[in-house]
Amino acid sequence: MIRLDNLTKVFDTQKGAVVAADHINMEVPEGEICILLGPSGCGKTTTLKMINRIVKPTAGKVFINGDDTTGLDTQTLRRNIGYVIQQIGLFPNMTIEENITIVPKLLGWDKAKYKARAREMMAMIALEPDAFLKRFPSELSGGQQQRIGVARALAADPPVMLMDEPFGAIDPINRAVIQDEFLKMQQELNKTIMFVSHDIDEAIKMGDRVAVFREGKLVQYSTPDDLLAAPKNAFVESFLGEDRALKRLNLVKVREIVTDEIATVVPSDTLETAMAKIDDYGYQNAILMVNERKQPVGIINRSVARTTKGYCRDHFQAVPAVVDLDDDLRKAASLMFAHDQTWLPCVNDEGTVCGQITQRAMTSHLGARYRARQGDDRKPSAAIKE
Amino acid sequence: MELFHFALDNAGLLLSRTIEHIALVGVAVGIAALTGVPIGIAITKNERVAQSVLYLASIIVTIPSIALFGIMIPVLSLIGHGIGYVPAVIAVLLYSQLPIIRNTYTAINNVNPALREAARGIGMSPNQRLRLVEIPLAVPVIMAGVRTAVVLNIGVMAIAAYIGAGGLGTFISRGISQSDPRQLIVGAIAVSLLAIIVDYSLLYLQKRLTPKGMSREAAAS
Numbered sequence: 001m002i003r004l005d006n007l008t009k010v011f012d013t014q015k016g017a018v019v020a021a022d023h024i025n026m027e028v029p030e031g032e033i034c035i036l037l038g039p040s041g042c043g044k045t046t047t048l049k050m051i052n053r054i055v056k057p058t059a060g061k062v063f064i065n066g067d068d069t070t071g072l073d074t075q076t077l078r079r080n081i082g083y084v085i086q087q088i089g090l091f092p093n094m095t096i097e098e099n100i101t102i103v104p105k106l107l108g109w110d111k112a113k114y115k116a117r118a119r120e121m122m123a124m125i126a127l128e129p130d131a132f133l134k135r136f137p138s139e140l141s142g143g144q145q146q147r148i149g150v151a152r153a154l155a156a157d158p159p160v161m162l163m164d165e166p167f168g169a170i171d172p173i174n175r176a177v178i179q180d181e182f183l184k185m186q187q188e189l190n191k192t193i194m195f196v197s198h199d200i201d202e203a204i205k206m207g208d209r210v211a212v213f214r215e216g217k218l219v220q221y222s223t224p225d226d227l228l229a230a231p232k233n234a235f236v237e238s239f240l241g242e243d244r245a246l247k248r249l250n251l252v253k254v255r256e257i258v259t260d261e262i263a264t265v266v267p268s269d270t271l272e273t274a275m276a277k278i279d280d281y282g283y284q285n286a287i288l289m290v291n292e293r294k295q296p297v298g299i300i301n302r303s304v305a306r307t308t309k310g311y312c313r314d315h316f317q318a319v320p321a322v323v324d325l326d327d328d329l330r331k332a333a334s335l336m337f338a339h340d341q342t343w344l345p346c347v348n349d350e351g352t353v354c355g356q357i358t359q360r361a362m363t364s365h366l367g368a369r370y371r372a373r374q375g376d377d378r379k380p381s382a383a384i385k386e
Numbered sequence: 387m388e389l390f391h392f393a394l395d396n397a398g399l400l401l402s403r404t405i406e407h408i409a410l411v412g413v414a415v416g417i418a419a420l421t422g423v424p425i426g427i428a429i430t431k432n433e434r435v436a437q438s439v440l441y442l443a444s445i446i447v448t449i450p451s452i453a454l455f456g457i458m459i460p461v462l463s464l465i466g467h468g469i470g471y472v473p474a475v476i477a478v479l480l481y482s483q484l485p486i487i488r489n490t491y492t493a494i495n496n497v498n499p500a501l502r503e504a505a506r507g508i509g510m511s512p513n514q515r516l517r518l519v520e521i522p523l524a525v526p527v528i529m530a531g532v533r534t535a536v537v538l539n540i541g542v543m544a545i546a547a548y549i550g551a552g553g554l555g556t557f558i559s560r561g562i563s564q565s566d567p568r569q570l571i572v573g574a575i576a577v578s579l580l581a582i583i584v585d586y587s588l589l590y591l592q593k594r595l596t597p598k599g600m601s602r603e604a605a606a607s
Binding site (some may be wrong): 076103106153 | 500501504506507508510514522598599600
């Protein structure tokens with residue numbers, strides 16, 4: 001757990017005092033990732049760096065796992081906080097192994113223990129220990145270097161991690177991969193993490209909570225869905241972008257809105273049966289055909305069913321798309337648009353059909369938040385503009 | 387051919403003078419490195435002190451060596467070493483300060499700020515940062531300063547023959563006073579060759595001392 005209590009930083013510059021962080025109060029519960037989000041110069045990085053005193057706070061306190069860190073020796077404090085920076089900062093004069101084991105060494109672990117730990121860390125970040133431990137950072141790609149950067153921060157198993165735009169310098173494809181890997185690691189490690197980002201998509205993907213900063217102030221602190229569905233003011237709205245409702249699609253899994261009312265036919269059914277089902281269930285274009293194990297094998301088009309006689313097995317077409325229960329709505333929406341469908345069959349892990357997802361269900365699910373809000377006596381956003 | 391014969395005939399003397407020359411420069415630059423590197427590191431803590439120290443070291447280099455020897459004669463006479471190897475070593479020591487201090491200062495100051503922040507962020511003390519990160523990274527540039535000092539002062543040491551310090555400069559000074567071009571030229575060539583050979587040897591040493599993971603970056607500079 002990390003708690004910030006009136007944390008404040010005032011920089012004295014030639015133009016006078018600049019308040020970089022203004023009485024920041026927030027708490028990150030244990031095991032959660034909190035993203036500090038905002039435009040450059042908003043105070044998010046300053047706030048992060050006050051936690052491990054890279055920036056010395058002007059006022060306020062930092063609590064880690066309930067303990068006030070004010071009295072702690074700076075080096076002891078830092079050795080118990082994992083720290084990852086955008087520029088990675090691996091020491092070029094040290095091997096990968098030396099880089100990873102540096103904090104355990106500073107903490108006085110014995111050699112066998114930290115050597116074993118280095119191998120363990122390599123396994124965790126999915127890099128082959130024998131191939132990499134004796135190499136130098138300059139021999140690795142950017143993505144590999146940042147994995148090592150994360151491993152170094154985690155080597156001494158600190159309860160808390162601070163990450164300053166850790167994946168900002170990595171190309172988009174590798175960034176997505178490393179983000180996924182990191183989230184998978186976090187599921188096992190359960191660290192309390194503060195993570196600075198200026199990328200709204202990264203914040204939504206990585207964050208259990210998102211803190212939006214502006215001009216040194218914490219403007220809004222909520223879950224990604226709350227943030228997207230109910231931005232607190234015009235600044236947050238504009239920062240999230242006009243397509244913020246679409247971003248919510250990322251946050252919802254197909255599993256949450258799938259309905260099990262799906263009508264199917266089997267290959268031995270007649271087209272007449274198919275036509276009847278199409279009408280009964282109100283499908284506009286087609287009906288799904290499944291085999292005896294309930295796996296989707298094709299679709300029967302309405303026009304075919306109406307005009308032709310025969311069996312389904314002779315008149316089906318390929319299934320345009322199916323979604324998995326664990327896919328997010330963004331993928332479902334994308335497939336619907338790509339294949340001009342208003343519904344898609346859903347399959348479970350075994351590949352058997354377990355229901356369908358419709359455009360109407362998606363809009364209705366996302367819309368529930370907005371409808372609830374209209375019931376509030378919340379002022380229209382125009383009135384809050386400063 | 388005549389020069390070659392002269393050099394061969396005096397091979398023994400040439401060798402002993404060369405060793406003498408190397409020893410004088412070696413001792414002087416060695417002491418200079420032992421003082422200059424710590425000074426260079428210390429002044430990174432304070433910009434104003436750094437500027438003053440570098441300014442002073444620059445001024446020293448502008449003093450012609452003959453003048454410096456002249457100044458030291460009355461001063462060092464007080465302890466009975468007005469001429470000979472003591473003033474020669476002191477002169478070289480002083481001339482070496484600028485390249486060594488300046489390179490150390492620059493190298494430590496130019497350590498990538500991201501590495502500094504990483505080192506602080508993982509909880510290294512200032513001494514650990516210096517020992518584990520900053521100095522190892524600065525070694526190539528510090529060594530380049532030492533090389534500059536050595537090459538520069540192999541030349542200065544040749545002039546020190548005039549105050550009786552010995553070394554290869556003896557051939558040159560005798561060549562001039564005895565109007566003997568053979569001695570003059572052999573001495574001059576020997577000094578030049580020595581400078582080139584020592585520079586290459588130190589370059590090799592610099593590469594050996596450069597941390598392995600940095601050798602690619604160092605090769606570029």
